[in-house]
Amino acid sequence: MSTSPLASASTRAPRPPASRAPGRRRRGLGPRALTYTVLAVGLVLWLIPFVWMILGSVKTQGEILQKPPTWWPENPTGENFAQWFGPLGIGHFFVNSLVVAVITVLGNMVFCSMVGYALAKMQFPGKRVLFTLVMITLMVPGVVTFVPLFVMVSKLGLVNTYPALILPFLTAPIGVFLMRQFIQGIPDALLEAARLDGAGEWRIFARIVMPLCGPPLATLGILTFLSSWNNFLWPLVAAQGEDMYTLPVALSLYSTGQNATNYGLLLAGSVLVIAPIILLFVFLQRWFIRGVATTGLK
Amino acid sequence: MSATTLERTGARTGSGPAGPRAGGMHARLRRRQALVAWGFCLPFVAVFAVFMLMPIVGSFAMSFTDFTARDIASPFSVNFVWLDQFVALFTDERFLTSLAVTGVFVLVGIPVTMVVALALALALNSGRGRLVAFFRVGFYAPVVTSIVAVAVVWRYILQPDGLLNSALAVVGIDGPNWLNDPAFALPSLIMLAVWRNVGTLMVIFLAGLQAVPEDVSEAATMDGASAWRRLVSVTLPLLRPTILLGAVLISVGYLQFFEEAFVMTKGGPLDSTLSVAFYTYQQFGFGEYGLASAASYVLFLAIALLSLLQFRLLRSKD
Numbered sequence: 001m002s003t004s005p006l007a008s009a010s011t012r013a014p015r016p017p018a019s020r021a022p023g024r025r026r027r028g029l030g031p032r033a034l035t036y037t038v039l040a041v042g043l044v045l046w047l048i049p050f051v052w053m054i055l056g057s058v059k060t061q062g063e064i065l066q067k068p069p070t071w072w073p074e075n076p077t078g079e080n081f082a083q084w085f086g087p088l089g090i091g092h093f094f095v096n097s098l099v100v101a102v103i104t105v106l107g108n109m110v111f112c113s114m115v116g117y118a119l120a121k122m123q124f125p126g127k128r129v130l131f132t133l134v135m136i137t138l139m140v141p142g143v144v145t146f147v148p149l150f151v152m153v154s155k156l157g158l159v160n161t162y163p164a165l166i167l168p169f170l171t172a173p174i175g176v177f178l179m180r181q182f183i184q185g186i187p188d189a190l191l192e193a194a195r196l197d198g199a200g201e202w203r204i205f206a207r208i209v210m211p212l213c214g215p216p217l218a219t220l221g222i223l224t225f226l227s228s229w230n231n232f233l234w235p236l237v238a239a240q241g242e243d244m245y246t247l248p249v250a251l252s253l254y255s256t257g258q259n260a261t262n263y264g265l266l267l268a269g270s271v272l273v274i275a276p277i278i279l280l281f282v283f284l285q286r287w288f289i290r291g292v293a294t295t296g297l298k
Numbered sequence: 299m300s301a302t303t304l305e306r307t308g309a310r311t312g313s314g315p316a317g318p319r320a321g322g323m324h325a326r327l328r329r330r331q332a333l334v335a336w337g338f339c340l341p342f343v344a345v346f347a348v349f350m351l352m353p354i355v356g357s358f359a360m361s362f363t364d365f366t367a368r369d370i371a372s373p374f375s376v377n378f379v380w381l382d383q384f385v386a387l388f389t390d391e392r393f394l395t396s397l398a399v400t401g402v403f404v405l406v407g408i409p410v411t412m413v414v415a416l417a418l419a420l421a422l423n424s425g426r427g428r429l430v431a432f433f434r435v436g437f438y439a440p441v442v443t444s445i446v447a448v449a450v451v452w453r454y455i456l457q458p459d460g461l462l463n464s465a466l467a468v469v470g471i472d473g474p475n476w477l478n479d480p481a482f483a484l485p486s487l488i489m490l491a492v493w494r495n496v497g498t499l500m501v502i503f504l505a506g507l508q509a510v511p512e513d514v515s516e517a518a519t520m521d522g523a524s525a526w527r528r529l530v531s532v533t534l535p536l537l538r539p540t541i542l543l544g545a546v547l548i549s550v551g552y553l554q555f556f557e558e559a560f561v562m563t564k565g566g567p568l569d570s571t572l573s574v575a576f577y578t579y580q581q582f583g584f585g586e587y588g589l590a591s592a593a594s595y596v597l598f599l600a601i602a603l604l605s606l607l608q609f610r611l612l613r614s615k616d
Contacts, residue, residue, distance in 0.1 A: 035421050036429070042418075043436045046493070050439070052461055053451040068464045111342040123328070124335035130343070137350055139605055141554045143578045144594040147587050148356030149349065151370055171346040201334045230444040232557055233579070248446040252561060255450055263454050270447035281442045285435050288442065292501045 050274075057081070057268035064264045080268035090272055092243070093250040100165045100235075100246060101228040107170040108224045109217055116179025117205050121191060131180075138173045142233060150237055164238040165246070169228060175220045182216040183209060219291035222284060229277055247273045361592035367585030383592035393593065395569050396577040399484065403573065404552045407488045411548055412541070414492060415499035420529070422500070423507040434504070438497035445494070449561035452490055453477065477563055480570035487558045487571055495551065499544045506540025507533070546608040553601050 056064060058076040084090040118124070119131055149168055158164040186209060194204045235246045245253070251269045259265060281288055336343075361383055363376045387393045418437055422430050440448065455461045456476040463473030476486045510533060518528045534541075556575035559565055565572040565580070572580075574597045581590035 032425070035424065039418075039421055039433055043433060046437055047439065048461075049448060049451045049455060049493075052455060053447075056451070056454060067459045068467070069459075069461060111345070114338045115342040118335040118338035122331055122335040122338070124332035127335070130339065133351065134346070137354070139550065139598075139601055140354055141575065141594065141597050141601060143554070143556070143575045144357050144591075144598050145350065145353035147578075147582050147590050147594065148353040148360060150582075151356070151587065152348075152353065154370055167345060168349045171342055171350060176342070201338070205338070226442055230442075232444070232446055233560075248444050251444075251450070252446045255446075255561075263450070266450045267454065270444075270450045273447040274443050277442050277444070278439065281439065282435070285431075285438075289434065289438065289501050292441075292498055 080264045097246040104228045112175030119180045120183035357591045365587040418500045419503035441497035445557045
C-alpha cells in the first residue's frame with residue numbers, strides 16, 4: 001500500500017524515466033490505477049456507515065429486525081421520518097440547534113476579530129498575558145470547566161435557557177489565534193495611511209480591517225458552526241427540558257430507554273441530524289478543509 | 299513580535315520634531331492606545347473571564363474541597379480537604395481502571411490513526427484534480443458528522459447479528475458481540491475514533507506534503523532510490539514537523555476520549571470502556587463535584603505534560 005502512492009508520485013515527474021516509451025499518453029497508468037483502485041475500495045468501505053444509515057432509515061421495524069439483515073429495503077417506508085416530523089417534533093430541536101449555532105458563530109466572529117485586531121496591531125499592557133491565557137485554554141479539556149460552569153449557571157438561574165447553551169462557547173481561543181494571525185499579515189502602511197487621514201481605530205477596524213478578513217472569518221464561521229451543531233456534552237447537561245434540547249441531545253435521549261432498539265426511527269433521526277451539516281460540507285468543502293489545514297482543529 | 303510593534307510605535311511618536319516634549323507625548327499616546335486596545339478586547343475578555351477562566355480556576359479550587367451537588371445552595375458548608383480528593387482518586391480502583399482504559403485508547407488509537415492518515419495523504423498527494431478532491435471529501439466526511447448520530451448507525455452495525463458480523467460470516471468468521479464483550483468493546487470504540495479522526499490528520503498531512511519540495515524526491519529518484527527508500531529517507535524526515543503537530547493534536551483529543559464511550563457503551567461492559575473523562579462525568583452525575591474536579595485536573599495535567607513534551611520534541615528537531 002505505502003509503496004504504490006510513491007511509485008505513482010514518480011510518474012508525475014515532467015520527464016518520465018527512459019525506460020518508458022516516449023510520447024505515451026498513458027504514462028504510468030499501472031501504479032496510478034492501482035492506487036486509485038485501492039483508494040476507491042477503501043472509500044466505499046469508509047462510507048458504508050452512511051449508506052447503511054440511509055438504507056436503514058427507510059426500512060420498517062420488521063425488516064430492521066430480520067436476520068440476516070437485508071441490504072436493500074424491501075418495502076421502503078417514510079414512516080420513520082414522519083414520526084420525527086410529527087409526534088417527536090424535530091422541527092423544534094432543529095430551531096434550537098440553529099439558534100445556538102448562529103448566535104455562537106456571529107458572536108465569535110465579532111469578539112475574536114476585535115481581540116485579534118488589538119493583539120495584532122496595537123501595543124498595550126497585559127497584551128502578552130492575555131494572549132498566553134487564551135492559548136493555554138486551548139489545552140484545557142472540556143471536562144475541567146463543565147462542573148464549575150454548571151454550578152455557576154445554576155446559581156445564575158440560567159439552566160435550560162439559550163444563554164446557558166451559548167455563552168460558554170462565545171469565546172473560542174482558536175478564533176482569536178486565527179484572526180490575530182491573519183490581521184498581522186495586513187500591511188501597517190495601509191493602517192498608517194488611514195490614521196494620517198484622521199481615521200480612528202474603530203473606523204479603521206470597521207472599514208479597512210474587517211473587509212479584508214473574509215477568508216479567516218469564513219474559516220472561523222465554519223469551524224464554530226460545526227462544533228456548535230455537533231456539540232453534545234454541555235447541551236446535555238445544560239438543557240434539562242425538552243423545549244431546550246438541541247438535535248444531538250434529543251437524538252441521544254431518544255436512543256436510550258425504550259427506543260434503544262428501534263433502529264429504523266433512530267437511523268432516520270441520525271439522517272436528519274447529519275444531513276444539514278453534510279450539505280453544508282459538500283458546498284463549502286474547500287473552506288472546511290482549508291480551516292483544518294490552517295488551524296489543525298476540526 | 300511585540301518588540302517590533304514597540305519599535306514601530308516608538309519610531310512613530312519619537313520622530314516628532316520637538317525633542318523634549320516627545321517623552322510626554324509618547325506616554326500620552328501610549329496610554330490612549332492602551333485604552334483603545336482594551337476597548338477592543340473588552341467584550342471578549344468579559345465573557346472569556348466569566349465563562350472560561352473562572353470555571354478553570356473554580357475547578358482547581360473545587361478539587362481541594364468536599365464540594366457536592368447539595369452545596370450549590372449552601373456554598374459555606376464546603377470544607378477545604380487538602381489532597382483528600384486526589385488520595386480518594388488514586389485509591390479508587392475504578393479511577394485506576396479509567397487511567398488504563400484511556401492509556402490503551404491513546405497508545406493504540408494514535409498510531410493507527412496516524413498510519414492510516416499518512417497512507418491516505420501519500421496516496422492522494424500523488425494526484426491532482428477532481429478525483430483527488432472527491433476522495434479527500436469522502437474520507438473527510440466522518441469528521442463533520444455528529445458523534446451521536448454516527449453512534450446510532452455504528453451500534454446498529456456492531457450488533458451481534460449486524461452488518462459487520464454478517465459480512466464476517468460470509469468469509470466464515472464468527473464475529474464477537476462487539477459492544478457487549480469486555481475484550482472487544484474498547485477496540486470497537488478505537489475503530490470508531492479512527493474512522494472519525496483520520497480525515498483531520500489526512501488534511502494536515504496533505505498540507506505538509508505539499509510543502510515538501512518535489513525536486514528533493516526527484517533527485518533521490520535520479521540516484522536510484524526505491525520508492526520505499528525515498529519515503530523513509532526523504533519524505534518522512536521532511537514531514538516530521540507536520541507529523542509531530544498532528545500527533546499533538548490527535549493525542550490531546552484522544553486523551554479526552556468521552557463521547558464515543560458515552561453514546562456507544564456507557565463505559566461498560568464491566569468498565570472496559572470507562573475513560574478518565576467518563577469517570578469525571580459519572581462523578582459529576584453522582585454529585586461528587588470535588589472528586590470530579592480532581593479527576594479532571596489529572597486529565598488536564600496529562601494533556602499539558604504531553605503537549606509540552608511534544609512541543610519540545612518539535613522544537614529540538616526543527
